[in-house]
Amino acid sequence: MRNALSKFGQAIKLPGLSFFMAFTITGLIIAVSDAKVLAKFSSPLDFIKSALAAVGNAYLALFQGSVFDVNLIKDGSFIHGFYPLSETIVTATPLILTGLSVALAFKSGLFNIGAQGQFIFGAIGASYVGFNFELPIGIHILAAALTGAVFAAIWGGIVGILKARTGAHEVILTIMMNYIAAYFILWVLKTQAFLRPGRIDPIAPEVNENARLPLLAGSTFRLNFGIFIALAAALFVWWLLTKTTIGFKFRAVGANAQAAKTAGISVPFVITSTMMICGALAGLGGAVQVLGSEYALNADIAGSFGFDAITVALLGRAQPLGTVFAALLFGALQAGGRTMQSNTGVPLDIVQVTQALIVLFIAAPAFVRYIFKIKKLNSSAALTSKGWNG
Numbered sequence: 001m002r003n004a005l006s007k008f009g010q011a012i013k014l015p016g017l018s019f020f021m022a023f024t025i026t027g028l029i030i031a032v033s034d035a036k037v038l039a040k041f042s043s044p045l046d047f048i049k050s051a052l053a054a055v056g057n058a059y060l061a062l063f064q065g066s067v068f069d070v071n072l073i074k075d076g077s078f079i080h081g082f083y084p085l086s087e088t089i090v091t092a093t094p095l096i097l098t099g100l101s102v103a104l105a106f107k108s109g110l111f112n113i114g115a116q117g118q119f120i121f122g123a124i125g126a127s128y129v130g131f132n133f134e135l136p137i138g139i140h141i142l143a144a145a146l147t148g149a150v151f152a153a154i155w156g157g158i159v160g161i162l163k164a165r166t167g168a169h170e171v172i173l174t175i176m177m178n179y180i181a182a183y184f185i186l187w188v189l190k191t192q193a194f195l196r197p198g199r200i201d202p203i204a205p206e207v208n209e210n211a212r213l214p215l216l217a218g219s220t221f222r223l224n225f226g227i228f229i230a231l232a233a234a235l236f237v238w239w240l241l242t243k244t245t246i247g248f249k250f251r252a253v254g255a256n257a258q259a260a261k262t263a264g265i266s267v268p269f270v271i272t273s274t275m276m277i278c279g280a281l282a283g284l285g286g287a288v289q290v291l292g293s294e295y296a297l298n299a300d301i302a303g304s305f306g307f308d309a310i311t312v313a314l315l316g317r318a319q320p321l322g323t324v325f326a327a328l329l330f331g332a333l334q335a336g337g338r339t340m341q342s343n344t345g346v347p348l349d350i351v352q353v354t355q356a357l358i359v360l361f362i363a364a365p366a367f368v369r370y371i372f373k374i375k376k377l378n379s380s381a382a383l384t385s386k387g388w389n390g
Contacts, residue, residue: 015315017368018361026354027055030346058346065339066332079217084335086223090293092331094119096230097285098309099316099323100237101278105170106318107241108274109254114159114174115282116306117181118152122283124188125151126290127297130207132193140210141291145229148287149280155181156279157272164268170275178306186299194297204297213292226288231324233281238320240277250274282306311359330355 031037031051040046064071066088073081098115105112126148135143159173188194189202196205213224241247252260253270261267285305290297312330316322337351361368368374 013374014365014368015362017372017374018358021361021368021371022354022357023059025357026350027059029353030055030058030350054344058340058344058350061340061343061346062333062336064336064343066336069339080220083221084339086217086221087335088328088331089227090222090224090331091334092327093224093226093230093292094285094289094305095308095312095327095330096324097233097288098282098305099312099327100233100320101282101285102309102313103316103318103320103323104237104241104250104281105274105278106313107254108250108270109257110163110271110274110278111171112156112174112275112278112282113171113310114156114177114306115278115285115309116302116304117174117178118156118279118282119286119289119302119306120181120185121155121279122148122152122286123290123297123301124148124185124286125283126287127204127207128194130211130291131205134208135210137210140208141213144207144211144291145284145287148290149283152283152286153276153280156282157276159279160272160275163275164271170271185297185301189297189299196296202299206296207291211291212295213288222293224292226292229284229288230327233284234320234324237281241320246273282309311355315359315362317362329358 031054034051034054037047037050037054040050065084067085068081069084070081072083098119101115101118102112126144129144129147130140133140133143155177159170159177162168162173163170186202189204194204196203213226213229215221216223216225216227239247241251249260249265249270252263252265253267257267260270286302289301289305294301308330312326313323315326315329316324333351333355337348340346340350341348
């Protein structure tokens with residue numbers, strides 16, 4: 001038990017310190033960019049008090065917008081105060097799935113920059129089945145979600161086949177596929193099959209009621225069953241990587257493709273199957289977004305989920321559990337950032353700064369160790385803590 005706690009403490013020490021440094025620097029930026037704070041610069045004590053108040057108010061608003069807001073309690077119902085937390089989870093759900101897509105590719109030594117395009121194809125498939133068919137509620141949801149996952153798996157598999165057969169670099173391929181997907185959705189939304197009757201703007205019909213993911217906290221909250229799908233996907237990725245033969249092959253190729261080939265592992269098979277599974281995960285994120293919260297396909301359905309997924313996977317050190325927590329953190333920052341901006345006037349861009357600083361410090365552990373005088377782990381522990389191939 002003591003060893004387990006010690007390992008857990010070592011595992012969270014660097015990320016925790018990275019968060020602390022990121023929020024400290026962000027706080028300094030908030031303070032020095034506030035005109036009311038700078039106006040008291042001539043009086044050091046008043047300046048410090050004003051700076052602390054500005055930062056405290058900003059972070060309080062961030063908390064209120066992402067976790068709990070006492071001002072939202074209505075008619076004595078304490079649960080309404082957790083509406084911001086529900087929005088954090090709704091925002092984080094597709095991020096978990098797209099983050100897992102990128103993280104799994106990392107484990108196999110690949111860089112899946114195409115989660116954005118895969119997300120789009122998953123949303124297209126789920127939307128079409130969602131509004132074009134009338135099926136029983138459970139079957140309809142399953143059919144729509146699986147269609148989205150299959151569409152995206154095919155889209156990701158194209159990259160895997162090209163990489164395996166021709167040696168083309170997956171980064172270039174996935175970036176180009178993102179562009180194709182982005183323009184494809186613009187085209188498909190103008191076709192008769194997807195254009196909403198009576199509308200000329202690019203938006204599809206809403207998915208049928210039977211295809212919508214069940215709400216978990218009533219109609220007041222957008223929290224839906226998608227979070228359980230995302231957590232199940234994280235559990236699946238963990239099981240796949242640690243408990244299956246194919247997962248071992250993924251990790252072996254990720255650690256050393258040449259050595260894996262010498263050991264008899266088919267590297268082309270690993271590359272293709274990895275990209276297909278990664279595509280399915282990102283596509284499932286698109287399906288959850290359509291079936292769980294948006295309900296109608298539009299040109300901006302993907303937002304920046306596919307690109308944020310890269311940061312989430314890096315922050316989560318390519319581990320399923322780490323990816324879940326990283327997605328929840330980013331969901332909280334995005335949900336809380338809007339409240340912070342409306343309540344305190346702090347620009348929403350400061351959230352992007354915080355996210356960038358967190359990733360910067362996570363990616364530079366030697367710098368964090370130097371600042372806080374932390375001894376480096378022994379070589380074997382360091383290897384397992386890197387998260388890429390451990």
